[in-house]
Amino acid sequence: MITPRTAIRKMLLGAMIPMGVILLWYFTAPGSVVVPSVWSVVQILIHPFREPLCLDSTSLADGAAVSVLRMLCGFLLAVITGIPVGLLIGRSRTGREILAPVTAVAMAISPIAWIPITIIVFGLSSPATAVYGQNAWQHGVLDQLRFAIIAVIWMGAFFPIVLNTASGAQHVRQSHIEAATVLGAGKFAVLTKIVLPSASPAIFTGLRLAGGIAWRVIIAAEIFPGTRGGLGYMIAVAHETASYEYAFASIIVIGLIGLCFDAVLRLASLRSTRWMVQER
Amino acid sequence: MNDKRELIRFSNAGKCFSTPGRGDVWAVRDFNLLAHEGQLTCVLGASGCGKTTLLRLAAGLEKPTTGEVVVDSSRVNGAADIGLVTQEGNLLPWRKVLDNIALGPEIQGAKRHKRIAAAREALSRVGLPQKVAKSFPHELSGGMRQRVALGRTLCAGSRIWLMDEPFANLDEPTRHRLQGELLDVWFEDHQTVLFVTHSLEEAVFLADRIVVMAAGRMVAEFQVDLPRPRNRLGDDFVNVLLKVRRVFTETDR
Ligand SMILES: Nc1ncnc2c1ncn2[C@@H]1O[C@H](COP(=O)(O)OP(=O)(O)OP(=O)(O)O)[C@@H](O)[C@H]1O
Ligand SMILES: [Mg+2]
Numbered sequence: 001m002i003t004p005r006t007a008i009r010k011m012l013l014g015a016m017i018p019m020g021v022i023l024l025w026y027f028t029a030p031g032s033v034v035v036p037s038v039w040s041v042v043q044i045l046i047h048p049f050r051e052p053l054c055l056d057s058t059s060l061a062d063g064a065a066v067s068v069l070r071m072l073c074g075f076l077l078a079v080i081t082g083i084p085v086g087l088l089i090g091r092s093r094t095g096r097e098i099l100a101p102v103t104a105v106a107m108a109i110s111p112i113a114w115i116p117i118t119i120i121v122f123g124l125s126s127p128a129t130a131v132y133g134q135n136a137w138q139h140g141v142l143d144q145l146r147f148a149i150i151a152v153i154w155m156g157a158f159f160p161i162v163l164n165t166a167s168g169a170q171h172v173r174q175s176h177i178e179a180a181t182v183l184g185a186g187k188f189a190v191l192t193k194i195v196l197p198s199a200s201p202a203i204f205t206g207l208r209l210a211g212g213i214a215w216r217v218i219i220a221a222e223i224f225p226g227t228r229g230g231l232g233y234m235i236a237v238a239h240e241t242a243s244y245e246y247a248f249a250s251i252i253v254i255g256l257i258g259l260c261f262d263a264v265l266r267l268a269s270l271r272s273t274r275w276m277v278q279e280r
Numbered sequence: 281m282n283d284k285r286e287l288i289r290f291s292n293a294g295k296c297f298s299t300p301g302r303g304d305v306w307a308v309r310d311f312n313l314l315a316h317e318g319q320l321t322c323v324l325g326a327s328g329c330g331k332t333t334l335l336r337l338a339a340g341l342e343k344p345t346t347g348e349v350v351v352d353s354s355r356v357n358g359a360a361d362i363g364l365v366t367q368e369g370n371l372l373p374w375r376k377v378l379d380n381i382a383l384g385p386e387i388q389g390a391k392r393h394k395r396i397a398a399a400r401e402a403l404s405r406v407g408l409p410q411k412v413a414k415s416f417p418h419e420l421s422g423g424m425r426q427r428v429a430l431g432r433t434l435c436a437g438s439r440i441w442l443m444d445e446p447f448a449n450l451d452e453p454t455r456h457r458l459q460g461e462l463l464d465v466w467f468e469d470h471q472t473v474l475f476v477t478h479s480l481e482e483a484v485f486l487a488d489r490i491v492v493m494a495a496g497r498m499v500a501e502f503q504v505d506l507p508r509p510r511n512r513l514g515d516d517f518v519n520v521l522l523k524v525r526r527v528f529t530e531t532d533r
Contacts, residue, residue: 179383180387193386198372
């Protein structure tokens with residue numbers, strides 16, 4: 001049960017360590033040349049649309065928007081492709097035997113390792129170059145969604161979704177499937193009415209995992225040379241010019257966005273997993 | 281009775297499971313059974329004698345190793361319109377009661393408002409209050425869950441009901457009430473019922489005919505001609521009960 005009292009307690013306890021860190025930061029910053037003052041970082045955070053003066057980067061809000069957009073594109077692509085593949089692995093023995101070893105290997109490789117390869121494969125192409133060709137640079141947002149970057153996020157998010165969907169789909173109770181088949185359900189009806197809802201708690205676990213990975217991957221990918229824009233890019237250039245307050249501000253925003261994204265996924269999963277809580 | 285259609289026919293049907301531990305296990309052997317439309321047959325037998333396997337053969341969930349099982353004159357192939365009620369009800373835990381009951385019409389492609397209306401009617405016919413419609417199965421008692429399972433079969437409009445010890449987990453008063461409700465439904469719609477039980481009294485109370493099974497075979501068959509509603513304490517009832525018990529204990533040895 002969530003009562004106002006437990007909610008307040010949860011927030012207070014959860015805020016304890018961040019508060020401690022901020023206090024520590026506040027008192028140690030003046031003695032360090034690298035650590036920026038709390039105030040200079042707060043200045044950036046409360047004026048997110050201000051273009052940095054001494055930095056070859058767009059504003060904080062702009063960077064965050066670009067990163068989130070890239071992440072969402074890669075993540076949604078992974079959802080659309082990962083769930084069907086996961087169902088195939090979970091429900092078909094042949095499918096499992098073909099795909100399981102590949103997934104296991106792919107899981108072991110950090111998505112970041114693919115960046116050089118995706119850049120060779122996709123080059124500088126983006127939705128903008130695909131549509132506008134030479135004039136792509138005029139369409140800023142679309143040009144930021146370079147295929148090379150999206151592909152890397154997809155790589156990171158795809159496999160956790162596949163594995164969790166597959167395990168959920170594989171462990172559907174046979175008696176639940178039979179409840180539908182005796183009433184005349186065909187393969188497709190069994191998939192949509194029994195397998196998917198029954199696997200949905202596992203699928204949502206996969207989505208949350210994938211979301212976390214996608215968000216970490218995009219930041220790392222943006223730090224990698226070859227991209228422009230995004231929070232990771234901002235951190236990279238901030239380090240080059242020793243404007244550490246921008247790196248700090250970016251890191252805080254990264255953490256907050258990650259938190260929000262996970263909360264959204266958790267909320268979305270509540271409806272379809274409520275029955276799990278007390279199922280006997 | 282004999283002029284009615286045959287809905288279920290077992291002809292020399294057998295089912296053998298190959299197990300790593302016990303080798304080949306014949307769960308059902310040389311089984312011959314005819315069930316006519318509207319007949320309520322109880323299958324009686326000790327634990328492990330093959331009753332569940334028999335029902336699964338009829339439902340098309342297992343393929344016979346020998347002989348054949350024909351349901352409604354079409355070979356059972358797994359996609360028959362059959363109501364199956366098991367001991368635990370086998371409800372879908374992620375669906376609320378009403379959506380569980382509406383599963384049959386939903387699979388048959390009925391429009392949402394139609395199947396909800398049908399489910400609400402089935403809900404009241406199996407003696408459940410409308411307010412449980414929005415509960416999840418895990419929020420219900422065992423008796424209520426079995427009522428929902430009955431309602432699901434009723435709502436699907438299945439002409440053949442296969443029931444595998446549906447009331448075995450219930451206390452006696454609840455079991456008696458549900459037996460009464462099953463008969464009420466059956467009086468109105470005259471489904472063809474194969475009802476598996478290991479309770480002699482339940483079989484005598486419900487059945488038109490009792491089939492006794494032992495070690496996978498049919499060992500005896502009785503017609504039960506007692507008028508309904510049956511009085512469990514009446515002399516006739518007790519006489520039939522004793523007769524069935526005698527056969528049952530003899531075959532058990
Ligand atoms: N899927 C299976 N694989 C292997 N053996 C099985 C399988 N299903 C049933 N059996 C075996 O077949 C025999 C009959 O089992 P069945 O479940 O039909 O008995 P039952 O009469 O329903 O028993 P109970 O009253 O305990 O439910 C048992 O020996 C059982 O071990
Ligand atoms: Mg059984």
